[in-house]
Amino acid sequence: MSELSYRQVHLDFHTSEHIPDIGKDFDGEQFAETLQAAHVDSITCFARCHHGWLYYPSKNRPDLMHPNLVAENLLLDQIDSCHRRGIKVPIYTTVQWDAYISRNHPEWLAIDENGDYINTQGVAEPHFYNTICLNSDYRDYFKAHLLDLIEVVGPERIDGLFMDILFRVDCHCTHCMKQMEARGIDTTQKSERLQYAGDMLDEFRAEISALIKERVPHAGIFYNSSHIGPNAKASLDSYTHLELESLPSGGWGYDHFPATARYARCLNKDLIGMTGKFHTYWGDFHSLKNKAALEFEVFQMLAMGTACSIGDQLHPNGTLSPAAYDLIGHVYGSVKELEPYCKHSKPVVEMAVLTPEEFTGGGVHPSLIGTVRMLQELSYQFNIIDSSMDLDAYSLLILPDVIPYQAALMEKIRTYVERGGKVIGTHESLQQIGQENPLYGHTYHGASTYDRDFVLPNETIGKELPKEAFVMYGQGAEVSPTTADTLMDTVQPYFNREGETFCSHQHAPSSGKIGHPAVTKHGNVIYFSHPIFRIYRKNCPAWCKQMLQDAVSLLLDTPLVQHDGPSTLLTSLHEDEKTQANILHMLHYITEKRSEDIYTIEDIIPLYHTTFQLRTADKQVQSVQLLPSGEEIPFEIKGNQLLFTVEKIAGYRLIQINWQA
Numbered sequence: 001m002s003e004l005s006y007r008q009v010h011l012d013f014h015t016s017e018h019i020p021d022i023g024k025d026f027d028g029e030q031f032a033e034t035l036q037a038a039h040v041d042s043i044t045c046f047a048r049c050h051h052g053w054l055y056y057p058s059k060n061r062p063d064l065m066h067p068n069l070v071a072e073n074l075l076l077d078q079i080d081s082c083h084r085r086g087i088k089v090p091i092y093t094t095v096q097w098d099a100y101i102s103r104n105h106p107e108w109l110a111i112d113e114n115g116d117y118i119n120t121q122g123v124a125e126p127h128f129y130n131t132i133c134l135n136s137d138y139r140d141y142f143k144a145h146l147l148d149l150i151e152v153v154g155p156e157r158i159d160g161l162f163m164d165i166l167f168r169v170d171c172h173c174t175h176c177m178k179q180m181e182a183r184g185i186d187t188t189q190k191s192e193r194l195q196y197a198g199d200m201l202d203e204f205r206a207e208i209s210a211l212i213k214e215r216v217p218h219a220g221i222f223y224n225s226s227h228i229g230p231n232a233k234a235s236l237d238s239y240t241h242l243e244l245e246s247l248p249s250g251g252w253g254y255d256h257f258p259a260t261a262r263y264a265r266c267l268n269k270d271l272i273g274m275t276g277k278f279h280t281y282w283g284d285f286h287s288l289k290n291k292a293a294l295e296f297e298v299f300q301m302l303a304m305g306t307a308c309s310i311g312d313q314l315h316p317n318g319t320l321s322p323a324a325y326d327l328i329g330h331v332y333g334s335v336k337e338l339e340p341y342c343k344h345s346k347p348v349v350e351m352a353v354l355t356p357e358e359f360t361g362g363g364v365h366p367s368l369i370g371t372v373r374m375l376q377e378l379s380y381q382f383n384i385i386d387s388s389m390d391l392d393a394y395s396l397l398i399l400p401d402v403i404p405y406q407a408a409l410m411e412k413i414r415t416y417v418e419r420g421g422k423v424i425g426t427h428e429s430l431q432q433i434g435q436e437n438p439l440y441g442h443t444y445h446g447a448s449t450y451d452r453d454f455v456l457p458n459e460t461i462g463k464e465l466p467k468e469a470f471v472m473y474g475q476g477a478e479v480s481p482t483t484a485d486t487l488m489d490t491v492q493p494y495f496n497r498e499g500e501t502f503c504s505h506q507h508a509p510s511s512g513k514i515g516h517p518a519v520t521k522h523g524n525v526i527y528f529s530h531p532i533f534r535i536y537r538k539n540c541p542a543w544c545k546q547m548l549q550d551a552v553s554l555l556l557d558t559p560l561v562q563h564d565g566p567s568t569l570l571t572s573l574h575e576d577e578k579t580q581a582n583i584l585h586m587l588h589y590i591t592e593k594r595s596e597d598i599y600t601i602e603d604i605i606p607l608y609h610t611t612f613q614l615r616t617a618d619k620q621v622q623s624v625q626l627l628p629s630g631e632e633i634p635f636e637i638k639g640n641q642l643l644f645t646v647e648k649i650a651g652y653r654l655i656q657i658n659w660q661a
């Protein structure tokens with residue numbers, strides 16, 4: 001159950017000293033009234049920006065107040081005027097990006113192996129993107145800043161602290177080298193240095209959270225690293241909640257948020273999703289996101305089980321854009337009506353996907369994106385988990401493409417299978433070259449001889465496909481069954497298209513000769529020898545998705561949610577924790593790449609007369625209602641299936657299924 005404000009704004013305010021009259025038109029009453037009219041119930045406002053300037057009357061460093069700040073009490077007035085209307089105001093400050101520090105304390109900056117500053121954004125000087133090292137004396141500067149902020153604002157007025165930019169960087173400064181040597185770390189190994197950098201961030205967060213909790217015990221605390229993955233786990237105690245920054249028209253794209261939220265919701269923390277009202281991303285002044293795109297991004301947060309936050313940037317004159325708050329108000333008006341059905345609900349899932357990220361690092365792995373896309377397009381209900389999490393809550397576990405072999409993980413999964421769990425593993429997952437794999441019942445020989453080969457559909461896998469060869473756009477693996485059955489064969493090409501056997505424009509065609517198995521089955525474990533999820537991410541061949549669907553149907557009786565709508569219809573099933581009613585979220589928005597740079601959504605294309613089929617288990621249905629109206633719609637029961645038809649889905653629709661007590 002979430003106690004978070006569900007309709008938040010994150011109000012950026014990075015403001016150059018070359019802009020005059022900062023906050024000259026700010027009017028606290030008007031500011032709060034605009035927010036209230038747009039149904040905003042929390043807004044994150046700025047104490048300090050990436051330029052290094054302060055927006056409150058600092059006692060400690062008045063010299064760092066923005067030199068052109070007309071509204072000296074800007075932050076305090078934002079807080080007071082919002083509080084009078086019941087709107088919370090968490091406070092933003094920056095941690096590792098600060099132009100003032102860059103200019104005045106270059107000795108506090110992180111440096112790479114060549115002694116150069118670490119600018120992760122690739123922007124030409126001057127800028128504020130040089131990462132600050134938290135092992136330098138800057139740590140004391142930051143703590144003094146926090147204490148000053150807490151004293152000036154007063155603990156009773158502080159709803160929370162949002163601390164931005166904590167990046168794990170490979171710092172070679174003397175402080176970091178000394179610390180690593182003291183801990184006996186091999187500083188010649190990059191992986192060791194990065195491990196230390198992560199540990200150091202964890203320690204920094206613990207120290208800062210202790211400082212905040214001592215003085216402002218009720219404050220929300222969040223540290224932003226622009227992504228939440230398994231790396232966040234070691235520090236979870238330092239956060240009161242998690243915010244999932246993910247602006248689809250920025251660098252994150254539309255695939256990042258669902259992949260991140262489905263993992264983060266397994267971390268037992270309240271979650272906030274965060275997008276922006278910008279057409280592109282942060283700092284995009286005087287732009288509005290398409291209304292349909294903002295609807296989708298925000299409603300998807302509800303469907304994934306998170307509260308909502310929309311990023312905006314305040315004009316330096318201190319006024320909010322009326323058009324931006326018309327847009328935000330349009331979406332948040334709907335959220336306000338629907339959040340009572342979302343706040344106290346938890347996702348109902350049938351599958352878990354093991355994330356490769358804890359092994360590969362580097363954010364959401366392409367094979368995971370391919371998995372999320374396939375499963376969502378097939379209307380399956382799933383979480384993303386890491387190897388330490390419990391498997392027993394799931395009927396089926398998916399191991400996408402690149403999960404490395406680990407004895408303990410193999411043991412855990414074999415125990416899960418012995419207890420009745422089902423597994424789909426693909427490609428290299430849990431394989432060792434030359435070894436018989438007891439989970440899959442075959443011996444793994446490593447990469448295929450062919451960079452591309454073919455699969456041959458049959459009545460078990462690829463049932464709906466024409467019974468002829470289909471290319472696989474990624475190199476498979478060779479396996480020989482020992483105790484497994486072969487469910488699908490590969491077909492070999494004449495040769496690889498290389499050297500003297502160069503042929504046509506892409507791969508050589510099928511030779512008709514049967515190769516190693518493409519799909520094997522060993523009890524309740526199905527294995528695909530190709531990286532089908534990575535292939536789907538790269539080329540989205542529909543035949544890969546159909547092959548996966550056929551494999552799932554061999555292992556699971558009936559999916560939780562089925563429908564006769566298109567693959568662009570996203571479904572998400574939840575259960576109300578108090579009433580046990582099911583809430584089914586339905587989203588139909590189609591993302592399009594209309595430009596060189598970004599994907600977006602411009603139109604809502606309604607779906608009419610869509611029939612849904614839900615597995616009822618042993619429960620008796622009392623009623624099916626449209627939300628928020630409560631209007632009941634007809635339903636029928638066929639065996640253990642509940643069937644009902646939704647006449648119109650114009651973008652987003654919530655349905656509640658009430659069960660008899």
Ligand SMILES: [Zn+2]
Nearest residue numbers: 133171173176
């Ligand atoms: Zn350092």
